[in-house]
Amino acid sequence: MGHYIPKRRLPALHAYKYSGQDDSWISANLLSPWWNWLVQQFPLWVAPNTITLSGLALVGINFASLLIIDGGMDCGTSASLDxxxxxxxxxxxxxxxxxxxxxxxxxxxxxxxxxxxxQVRCIPPWVFLSWSIGLFLYQSLDAIDGKQARRTGMAGPLGEMFDHGCDAINTTLESLLCCAALNVGRSYWALASVVATLSNFYLTTWEEYHTGTLYLSAFSGPVEGILMICVIYLITAIVPGGANFWNRGIFSLSGIESLDVPALAHLAAWNIKANEAFLSFGATALGFNILASYGNVRKARAAKGLSTVTPLTGLLPLLAQNVVMVAWALGNHGQLLKDGSVFVAFISTWGLGFAYSVGLLIVAHVTKAPFPYWNIATLFGLVGAVDAWLPTPILQSSPQRVQVTVLSSLGLAAAFYLHFCYDVITTITVETGKPCFQVVPPEQQKPKNEGKELSKKQ
Structure with a gap:
């Protein structure tokens, strides 16, 4: 205990107070009434983190169904290559x-x-419907855990840590599920999807560290982004052809190709696949999110008379992690993309490393610690990338050794992240007197070292 939150940072846990701003019209006018009703259905003895973990469990069930039915994402790969x-x-x-x-x-x-x-086994429609329902319920539970924390007097830094940790895991899993629904398989688009979604999440956390406030814009990932993915799952479930629907061209889907207008014939060369058009839109949205997040950081730093350029160095850990993981995937003649089971394990490794990186950033935020520029999770990707680009790989010299290398990295990433979670949860619960999965009366939440800290101040 105390590996990630040293003793000198413990007093900051008691001073922490959540600050958030949601500019979404959908949140304010459509979802908030539903969320306010839903939270009232939970008894006061249900811990907020239990609600958060329950939402993640629903996403885990969705992910398990992908692994069982199309664990190598072969259906989308076959749809393009065959x-x-x-x-x-x-x-x-x-x-x-x-x-x-x-x-x-x-x-x-x-x-x-x-x-x-x-023979390739594709995902049946009812599975996509279950993904849509599961993700919507995840969003709902993720939205009310804070409300439950305030109802029960259990609000605090642990809730912030737990919420962001579950969100980080969900972000990676949904990237894979969405790629399966859009039928892009193990393509470059799958890698681009992971980069875009993880980067959006990191930007929000980076922005919160420098501004002290979690900003959700008029179009944000946790609200509109999740709803959009729910709609994608729903469309995939009900349209003829299932996920193959997204391999059709945008002009075919829009009906333009059926118009008897000779001047439109040249558009056939630009009948871009619907899934690629959608993911290109996501890449464009990432650019706008970068500008919006930096705008908020710049404004907050300028108001305090601090440098508005220095925070940009905090994007280097994200850039480094994305570069090494993409380089690993593309090296060794794309061996990671050839083997479906290895590809999914590789993305899971990437996701756990990302969750670890974001976790360090949240710890720094709630404890007022310096920005965490380095973490060991990036080292796993660096070793894999360098080896994959050697003229003759050492660790990944055969498909079997690629599998061993990726699975070993997955195990190490899981071990580091689980140790991080255990250490941080234990440290915060002992310090604040607020258990992770139990609601306790306010009088029992007296910090263990409150008297010692008060005497130091006096």
Whole structure:
């Protein structure tokens, strides 16, 4: 205990107070009444963190269904790489124009263009429906845990840590689920999706560290972003063809190709796949989020007479982690993308490392500690990336050794993150007197070292 929160930082836990601002019209006018009703259905003896963990468990069930049915994301990969499936999907949809990819080889490494497939099992519609319901319930439970904390007098830094930790895990899992629903498989688009979603989450946390306030804009990931993904799951569940729907071109879906206008014929060359068009929109949104987050940081720092440039160095850990993980995935002739089970384990490793990185940042925020520029999680990715780009890889010299390397990294990442969670939770609960999964009366929440701290101040 005390590895991540040293004794000299413990007093800051008692001074911590949550600050948030939500500018979403949907939150204020549509979701808030639902959230206010929902929280009243929970007895006061239910701990806020129990609600948070229950929401994450629903996402875990969704992820488990992906692993059971299409654990290697083979369906979306086959839909793009297998010419027979592309022809079958075009004939089944009745589209006149073939869909077009923005990348060569449909967004896959050249080494996979001759990839052969045996019988591929695709995800049935009811699973996507369950994902939509599960994610919506996750959002609802994530929104009311703070309300329950205030109802029970259990609000504090542990809730902030627990909430962000679960959100970080959910962000990675939803990236994979969304890629399965959009039918992009193990492509470059899957990597881009992970980069975009994790970066958006990191930006929000980075912004909160420097401003002291969690800002949710008029269009934010936790509100509109999640609802948009719920709609994607719902559409995939109800449209003919399921996930193959998203491989159709945007002009085919919009009906433009059916218009008898010769001048529009040239648009056939730009009949971009709907899934790639949607993910391109997400990349554009990331750029706007970067500007918005930095605008809030710049304003807060300028008001205090502090440098408005220095905080930008706090984006370096995110950049480093993204670069090394993408480099690892693309090295060794794209071996990580060829093996489905290894790919999912690799993304999970990336997600745990990211959650560890964000956890360090939240700890620094609630304890007023210096910005955490370094964490060991990035080292795993660096070792894997360097080895993958060697002329002859040492650790990953065969598909079997790639699998061993990735699974070993996953185990190490899980061990580090679990140790982090245990250490931080134990430290905060002992210091504040507020258990993680139990509601206790206010009189029993007296900090253990309150008298000692008061005597120091006197």
């Amino acid at each position: 010419p027979r499936r592309r022809t079958e999907n075009l004939n089944a949809s009745g589209d006149k124009w073939a869909s077009v990819s923005l990348f060569e080889h449909w967004g896959f490494p050249e080494s996979m263009k001759e990839h052969t497939f045996s």
